Amino acid sequence: MNSQPDVLVVGGGATGTGIARDLALRGVNITLVDRDGLSAGATGRSHGLLHSGARYAESDAEGALECLEENRILREIGGECIRETRGLFVQLAGDDPDYFEEKRAACEEIGIPVEVIDGETARDAVPGLADAVERAMWVPDGVVVPSRLVAANAADARDHGAQILPHAPVTSMTVDDGRIAAVSLGGDVAETVEPTYVVNATGAHAGKLAAMAGVDVEMRPTRGVMISVGYDGLEPVLNRCRDPADGDIVVPHDGEVVLGTTSVPVDDPDAYETADWEVEETISECATILPDVADAEHIRTWWGVRPLYEPEEAARGGRGISRGFHVLDHDTTDGVTNFASVVGGKLTTYRRMAEVTADLVCERLGVDRACTTATNELPGATASSTLDGFVREFDGQGPTDTDLVEGTDRK
Template sequence: MMHSPTVLIIGGGATGTGIARDLALRGVDVMLVERNGLSSGASSRSHGLLHSGARYAEANRVGAEECIAENRILRSIAGACIRDTGGLFVQLAEDDPEYFDEKRAACDEIGIETTLLSGTEVRAHVPDLTAEVELAMWVPDGVVYPSRLCAANAADAEGHGATVHPHAPLEEMVVEDGRVERALVGGEVGAEVEPDHVINASGAWAGRVASMAGIEVGMAPSRGVMVSVAYEGLGPALNRCRNPDDGDIVVPHEEEAVLGTTSVPVADPDDYEQADWEIETSVRECATMLPPVADAPTIRTWWGVRPLYAPDEQASDRRGISRGFTTLDHAADGVDNFLSIVGGKLTTYRQMAESVSDLICDKLGVDAVCETATRPLPGAEDPDRLDEFIAAYDGQGPTDEDVSGRD
């Protein structure tokens, strides 16, 4: 059976499902395909930090501004897809106080709320913090449960006419006369698709998908490990206040803490080493902030692959690559109806989706405005319903399986 959607979206992570929702709410006919269940790529294999933007404030003002704007939007629309924990940037005795001051000043300039706390004051909030904490800064970080977030976006997209196929891998694209004429989709679709437009929202796999259309996209993926340990009652997310490095984030869950992460270049986002040293380093470094996690039982360990976009340089230290996002219109590469959305972060998925949806609607002559910043996600205030969405789309990932995947 031949399918002819107006827009075919490749990739069922946060960005892809966000695009499907945005376009469906604007009345556009959408088909989304994913190969291994929703959010099976980077989205549900992250540490799940809802960024305030403070992590990037002094080094990437635009990225920080995007994060704080989307942080506020998600608090208003996402309900039980997120958890408002607050966050702390902590300065240890060995850390550079000038870096702390620079970060706080940048946050103030951007409009990211901060509160300064002494070592004594911050340990009143988190008694297990090391005595080496000399100063801390409270910021509006939080926790995002990506399995719920992606599934809720998909459910709303389908509720407004989209079709979502969680087990339908893209197998081939046929480009003729400067357009993607056909896409062969396997799995539950098992058919050729003739879309008017194709959006590549496949994250770290964006280069591979683009190559099917004869286009090169300069992805520079990197892997990172997350280690979830048994630890109750942490409260705020913890960030080491130093230049980003291995093992500098602790994300609180209800009965666990997620420790992370590393950054190691990978050539193939489907085939990479998972090294013990990454686990050991993350635990050791996170324990410099929160000593009890060094001996806490490990519940689960997983790796994710960051969808970094670096067309001009393949840096060996990929922490220096911008976490901003880029929308690529491949008309400039000779394929008129093909777009890629690359880079970005889970926190900014909605803005990424709005950006590419605006471009598609401009091409289609659709003048409907984006509604996703003000319209609550379905089931947002009903965790059980959100978890039913996850089951329906086979969308459970390791990031939040202790919360959304429990019996």
């Protein structure tokens, strides 16, 4: 392996592999490491929703526009990493009609395409939809196959000279005279590297990694349950049109749907309790939208941990209001000159998070090359079998999409 890369990226989810791809395409010498296989964290344990921005339209217009723009880019570059499904926000009897109108108006102001339909038309379009649906709103949501997306980013980085090292946990960092001088790796690698720059893209674990460099990054991780049940023939993503709450999203797969989710604070993203009530409440609430899921075959259940940034969550008051991202330059804030952390964000905006982070890194390294990830199609994008081969290569299977990816299975 290269023991002196220009940049060591720590974290093999969508953001980390997106950063590695972006920098490799700019000619930067990259090593990416993860303690597990790729997409083992929040990326591969999500519900896989490709946001149109509608979920955040009335509460965070800037974030919603960001989602819309990245949604369109991913549809162009992602191929079989993305599933074209559309999305439907539904108002049930008893839901606040003013909230529906506020969201509709906010979507239209931002430029998110919407079409309002009555309940009968919605039930004609989506067989099995609840009788309680009074009206609904079409939006351009979609579905991400996260294992493929991460593996394709890693493959493109590798094809442009990057080293991709799963099962290589960081065990320690040596800080000397205000810079990270050495990073020790364990697992399958068990070597020490001396990078010029280090990027912390470890999601909910960002605080733990930063602490190895003597830096304080405050995270507020929250767990959320996802349940996959047997259900054939659902086309769109279904969203309950109300303030974000437990059990308000149904994501279609082939022959299954994923029900989500809850939001419960956890102290440690590696060791947290899971509760039966989360499963029961999520199924019960999702069944108010699509009643047959209440009795559908239960296929698998998993929890993910959101990488929420404490200062933003405290300022905004908690759940569901925004999922903005922040790139923390530890030179300006903590006196560690060659270290940055990227925190927060959403799967939909991973590419933009990577671009902003890569811009900072290139500025620090004196690299004058522009980002090209918005226009370069991901490798293997048109062939699911090729993408699934990348998933196997990088041990990149997460539970979100085990039914969609051939050849691997990680519960």
